[in-house]
Amino acid sequence: MTLESNLARLLREGHFAVTAEVGPPKGASADPLLQKAAALKGYVDAVNVTDCQTAVVRLSSIAAAVHLKAAGLEPVVQMTGRDRNRIAIQSDLLGAYSLGVRNLLCLTGDHQRFGNHPEARGVFDLDSIQMVAMVRRLGDPGEFLCGEPIRGERPRFFVGAVENPFAGPLEMRVRRLEKKIEAGAEFIQTQCVFDLERFRRFMAMVREHGLHRRGRILAGVTPLKSVRMARFMRDQVAGITIPDEVLARLENAADPAAAGVSLCVEQISELRKIEGVAGVHIMAIAWEQIVPEIVRRAGLYPRPAQ
Amino acid sequence: MNPEPRIIGFCCYTCAYAAADLAGSMRVTYDPAITIVAIPCTGAVEPGVVLAAFEEGADGVFIAGCLDGECHYKSGNLRAKERVRALCAVLEKLGLETARLEMFQVSAAMATRFRDKATAFAARIRALPPSPVRRREGRGE
Amino acid sequence: MIVAEAKPFAEVAGMIGGCRRLLVVACAGCTAVCGVGGVRQAGELAAALRIHFRLKGLELETEVTGVTRQCEPEFVGELAEAVARCGAVLSFGCGVGVQFVADRFAGVPVFPALNTRFAGGFTVSGAWEERCRLCGDCQLHLTGGICPLTRCAKGILNGPCGGVQDGRCEVGWDVPCAWMLIHERLAALGRTELLRPIRPPRNWAHTSAGPRRQGVSTDDSGK
Incomplete structure (x- = not known):
């Protein structure tokens, strides 16, 4: 069992990191997950497993992470505060660490209204910032949120958080990012970037505050598979902006999926030029098998040895 | 079929009641099953009063008020329209036909319109069976 | 104030099912201000319930009354005689009011006519917004x-x-x-x-630790 997060090591050594995302299946078999993961092996440094994303019940992110680990991939467990209070979160994290999980991404969570159980009671005992601070304390000085010491081994996670540079005024987003880093977030994965201009302005403000030196920022990208998907994401998904020229490129393409992949590859090369961007996080929604092609064409293959 | 219906008409004193009165002077007749209750304004007809009429065995209730914009209390007639809409929902929940309740609007000079409206309403009530609220009382049949 | 809304008619009719006599108690406090718990609404529901039961071949007798605030034992106490006459109560108070009536009359079933929604206020006439989670x-x-x-x-x-x-x-x-x-x-x-x-992180012990806290007045000017 590796004692340290590979993702943490690569970022520390200055490699441009590549992470991807898989959604666990809506069933009790890990096979669909492992099929998706097989495509990613060797092409990414770590794989995020979502925690009932958009509040739809799926196989647990920790269990999925253990399956991925057994298949030779490094997992990043996503943990939201929507479905668990501070007791459940801490307990689950002790368990996850004991099973070999080393990377953790803390999120407040999508509101349950979007999911398949809109009648559910949302917990939201902790927000993402409070969760990050709590998890860092579990590792050092090794105490629970209540202040009681942890007995035996402490969970020393590599702790991340998310940021959406496209929701609300930029200045406010940067301030919130600062709070996350202040709370102890060591890496940040952003919402998918389509509006490069706005993202550049965001990163300029991040650098002004020196935040890129305190937390590693992985820019999110999503290959658009079709015009319909692009329109859906623009209109229906909270916190995503897709500029008209991006949509137009897909609309005018003979093969929109191929255009989407090319666009994604170009976006990655643009993102690599931005000072302070330490990696990319590829969220190929229900299209994981395209990730190797994107990684190759972006010149990010082969990946550094684990 | 209901040959002997009981129909209550809550009529605003400044318009519908005057129109009914004028109809009388003009010897314009309307259905004798209608009992007219004069009220100062249709806005003063509380829902509880309408329900009480049904509870006491009315087969139909109409509320007759001023034309839009002509209420002597500015908006009493508009309020009454809203209440009638809400009362129809109550009747529906109780399993009574919403056709048993209606609001119409006339001016004091519209004797024939009053006759037409009231007669049409009465014909509708006559076509319905007696109110089941009344039937359970063991009256009317 | 406390904002409440009327329960669906069928739910109220269902809960009072077996009662033949019912004291219908309005509240002149918050629920009256919301336009759902005053004497007028209590009277209307009582009439609708009587008609409903008559259509089922049953008779329901109701007595409609009101109190200044159902959340105060002193006002609730005024109901004693009427409660004794009727033997069952349909309360138009908020959840607090219903419980104070139930506390005062141990042997009498008390039914809620309203759903208590939240602590809030008018934004525009007829529309309320939640403003406090207490x-x-x-x-x-x-x-x-x-x-x-x-x-x-x-x-x-x-x-x-x-x-x-x-x-x-x-x-x-x-x-x-x-x-x-x-x-x-x-x-x-x-x-x-x-x-x-x-x-x-918040200290939720103020809100969710078992039975809710009790408040004690720190103002002794009235003593």
Whole structure:
């Protein structure tokens, strides 16, 4: 069992990191997950497993992470505060660490209204910032949120958080990012970037505050598979902006999926030029098998040895 | 079929009641099953009063008020329209036909319109069976 | 004030099922102000219930009355004779009122006519908005007089989350993002530095630890 997060090591050594995302299946078999993961092996440094994303019940992110680990991939467990209070979160994290999980991404969570159980009671005992601070304390000085010491081994996670540079005024987003880093977030994965201009302005403000030196920022990208998907994401998904020229490129393409992949590859090369961007996080929604092609064409293959 | 219906008409004193009165002077007749209750304004007809009429065995209730914009209390007639809409929902929940309740609007000079409206309403009530609220009382049949 | 709404008619009719005599008690407090719990509404529901049971071949007798506030034992005590006559109560008070009536008359079934929604107030006539979660640990001095616990869909203390778009909350319903309002308000007050510190997890023991806290008056001027 590796004692340290590979993702943490690569970022520390200055490699441009590549992470991807898989959604666990809506069933009790890990096979669909492992099929998706097989495509990613060797092409990414770590794989995020979502925690009932958009509040739809799926196989647990920790269990999925253990399956991925057994298949030779490094997992990043996503943990939201929507479905668990501070007791459940801490307990689950002790368990996850004991099973070999080393990377953790803390999120407040999508509101349950979007999911398949809109009648559910949302917990939201902790927000993402409070969760990050709590998890860092579990590792050092090794105490629970209540202040009681942890007995035996402490969970020393590599702790991340998310940021959406496209929701609300930029200045406010940067301030919130600062709070996350202040709370102890060591890496940040952003919402998918389509509006490069706005993202550049965001990163300029991040650098002004020196935040890129305190937390590693992985820019999110999503290959658009079709015009319909692009329109859906623009209109229906909270916190995503897709500029008209991006949509137009897909609309005018003979093969929109191929255009989407090319666009994604170009976006990655643009993102690599931005000072302070330490990696990319590829969220190929229900299209994981395209990730190797994107990684190759972006010149990010082969990946550094684990 | 209901040959002997009981129909209550809550009529605003400044318009519908005057129109009914004028109809009388003009010897314009309307259905004798209608009992007219004069009220100062249709806005003063509380829902509880309408329900009480049904509870006491009315087969139909109409509320007759001023034309839009002509209420002597500015908006009493508009309020009454809203209440009638809400009362129809109550009747529906109780399993009574919403056709048993209606609001119409006339001016004091519209004797024939009053006759037409009231007669049409009465014909509708006559076509319905007696109110089941009344039937359970063991009256009317 | 406490904002309540009428229960569906069928639910009320179902709960009072076997009763033949019923005391229908309005409340002149919050629920009357909301237009659902006053004497008028109590009278209307009583009439509708009587008709409903008559259509089922049953007779229901009702007596309609009202009290100043059902959340005060002194006012509830005024009902004693009427309760003795009827033997069952349909309360138009909020959840507090229903329980105070039940406390006072141990041997009598008490039914709620309303659903108690929240603590809030009028925004425009006929529309109410929740403004307080009654959490017992007010932080409004830190948030520009806007409660994130109540008005943020996730009740988070270090907002806004990433779901805000054009100042609106991600849950939709055309709800403004509470944290955007807080930012704007504090900016207008020149106090955005209040947003810098990380707000620690809340102490929910004030709200959810078993039976709710009891309040004790610290004002002894009336003694």
